Amino acid sequence: MFILSILLILSKRSVMPDNKAAEFDDELLSAYLDDELAPEERARVEERLASDPRAKRLLEELRVVSQAVKAVPSATVGTDLRESVLRRAERTMLLPGERASARGLNEMVRKLPFGRSKRAWFWAGAALAAGLMLMFFEREPVRNEGLPSAVALRDRSARLETLSAAKPAAQEDVDKRVAAETAAPASAPLAAASADRADHGSGGVGGSVAAVAGRAAEAGDSDDLLVVRVTVKPEALRNRAIDAVLARNQIEIEQPIAQADNRSRTKNVPAEPQDVDVLLLAAEPAQVMSTLADLDADHANFLGIEVDDERAGRQWGQSAERSDYDFQQYDRGVAPDRQKVEVALNRNYVIETKQGRFEIERYVGREIGLQQQLARDDLSLGSGEGLARRIEPQSSEQEATADRYLAEGQVARSSVSPPSPPNTAPAELALSDSVGSAKLGFARRASQKLAAKANLLEVLFVLTAGDEPAATRPAAAMSPTSPPAEEGLKNGE
């Protein structure tokens, strides 16, 4: 064996011209190929190549390999991710979920570009709102004093900016949908769908083919809050038209007790018409569904509804329900083939809960469809357990408070105002310390358990004022063969 290896070495040496070359590292050839050598290394390689056919061959082999890999066509995502990324980002910042609470909500809030932008105010406020509200829902009963009536939902332009940030992309999406629809076999319901869209489709939400929300049945899923965005006519927003809808669905609206107090504190603030209304709601899935259906039906006041569907997409990506998956893709602007589009058109809002799966088949007839669905699932509408809480926009006085908060680095107290009576725990959250954030995390989980137990669905309604449908509707005018629509279809498959 020993002799054999000596022989091997000898034979190898005999091939090599000299000792110096024997130290030649083939690795240099690879780097030579990439033009990543220092001048002296380069010279050595070239010298070597001139005298050693083996090295020359290896270089050629490496070159072929490199070219073969380079020749692989590059893959593209196929869709514009802007909208969904901004959505998800907003959502991540809205919800102090598992990750956030592990890190500490305080840290999360600190990470928001606080004080630097208007946008940050919106998010910070909304995140706190969501966190605090969950506390309240956890606490029973949810009546009365000391509830923070105001959480920083401050600046009008910031909100609009935030909420409309992804609008161009959303519009594109709608265009694709419209085109896909038109491309689908023209049955009567389909045509109706298109017409429906054209009637009130500003922002593409009201008549969107489908807005879907999934809700994981597993407890402990931190992302488990449905976000519903509603575009409302300004006057309907001012008149709080949604209150009537909620009431009709037996969802009780808690009046923020501190409001009077609030008003007295903010006498300097001009009464500006609100252009955002945020409600956090916990209700039975059936109530939520029915509310969505009502909002959807009320074209006069509600211009569009959009249910945050990110989670649904992710969940269904792995689900066995093929048609849902395809439909979901379609909804994201990736059009599946035509038959599947048709399937998709028969669906509307879908929510999955422990109680089962809820959906409203819009074109079957909204009311009837819902009632049938409920009957099928042996459920009745509204047991009166639903509860909604309005999150009030903050006044400028409270902004000042929040500014002070920034200086002092304390989260909870300043964001929650006016000061609560001592016996109401929420204001004592003390989010600024780690104990507090742990507490919040706990509360969040507890609230989920509670919600799961009572089968309540937590929904954050974000209502914003929208333009008159007629004023802003390029989508309706879109010809089905216009370039972006075409592109959408091609990209899809």
Next chain:
Amino acid sequence: LSDHASRDDSAVADAALIDRTLAGEPAAFGELVLRYQDRLYNSLVRVLGSAEDARDAVQEAFVQAFVKLESFRGSSAFYTWLYRIAFNQAMSHARRKRPTRSLDDERTDRGREPVDVQPAPDARLDASERTTQVHRALAELSAEHRQVIVLREMDGCKYDEIAELLEVPVGTVRSRLFRARLELRDRLAPMVEKNLTG
């Protein structure tokens, strides 16, 4: 060189977009997404071996980048930072989740890839056959080797850029790349042979 010059330009543009985002203009971040979504996707889809996972990873990376944007110091390029976020999280995700699927899945995903329709049918068949073989060979590499190959050959990164991305010394990049290529050469032996003789 021109590649590098354009990357410098884009660094300036990136910085401006980041500033605008931090100043409260989410749409500016949207521009960053548009800029890098395909580049990142293309890398991740090869490394992860699944179109679905890659798409998720790309989205999630952008979300995380947005959330953490304040902590971006600008000492590295935005893309480098983004890539690290994407890769780290994709890896931890992959560990938790199922084993990665074969790149064959991606291969069937033709619609997403620009298909060249120019060459004669034979040549086209040949090209797609070669692509298939390369995919398969790539999938058989270790994740470490695959990554370095993807960054170099598909993403066109320089050694120092790869070193920064992977947080390893340049020497490691060089040797790793060499070994990865040797392995590919062995796996693609017939193709290599044909190319050298033909």
